Amino acid sequence: MELDDLDWKLLDLLQQDGRMTFTELARRVSLSAPATTERVRRLEQAGVITGYTAVVSPQRLGLPIEAIVRVRVRSLDTPRFRERMVTLAQVLDADHVTGDDCWLLRVVCRSMVELEEFVEHAQRYGDTTTSLVFSSAARNGPVTRNVLGGIVSR
Known part of the structure; x- marks a missing residue:
């Protein structure tokens, strides 16, 4: 699908605030609310926008x-791994992914004991390597027109 400048502006705004009303979107892009809608x-119908979601803090929960x-x-264990591990809460x-490690899982746990149990469960399907996340410098970043141009700063 070919996107014009207005489509990209709408995508930028919705990625910043997916709850923005059509009236506010329309105001920001200088278009009528029905045309914006x-x-x-x-x-959405073209599959460019695939959904809207709330971003939740696991730490606060x-x-x-x-x-x-x-x-x-x-x-041979891939189907069972998908069914039994990927679906865990x-x-x-x-x-x-490609490479030596075929799966990368980002997981959250209440305690180190729970993480240990999770890893032990994963080891039923193959070798594991676990890294604790200290912080995340970038996550769920917006997809922008710049991505199409190659490596550039936001």
Whole structure:
């Protein structure tokens, strides 16, 4: 889908605040509310906008331990791993990737004991490497037109 300047402006605004009203969006892009609504609906129908979500703080919910668990899953175990590990409540993100470690899991836990139990469960499917997350400098960053131009700063 070819996006024009107005589409990109709408995407920028919605990625900053997905709860922004169509009236406010329209005001910010100097377009009528019905025309803005139609553009956003078109972006949704084309699959460019795939949803709206609330960003929640796991730490504020009593989940202070965050880790990246890399798992080298044996190929025959991949379907069971997807079914039994990726669906666990502790898993925030699960990426099937190339390289030695076939899965990267971002997990949150209430305690180190819970993380240890999670890792032991993951080890049923292959070797693991676990890294604790100290902080995240960038997460859920916006997709901007700049991404299409290669490596540039935001």
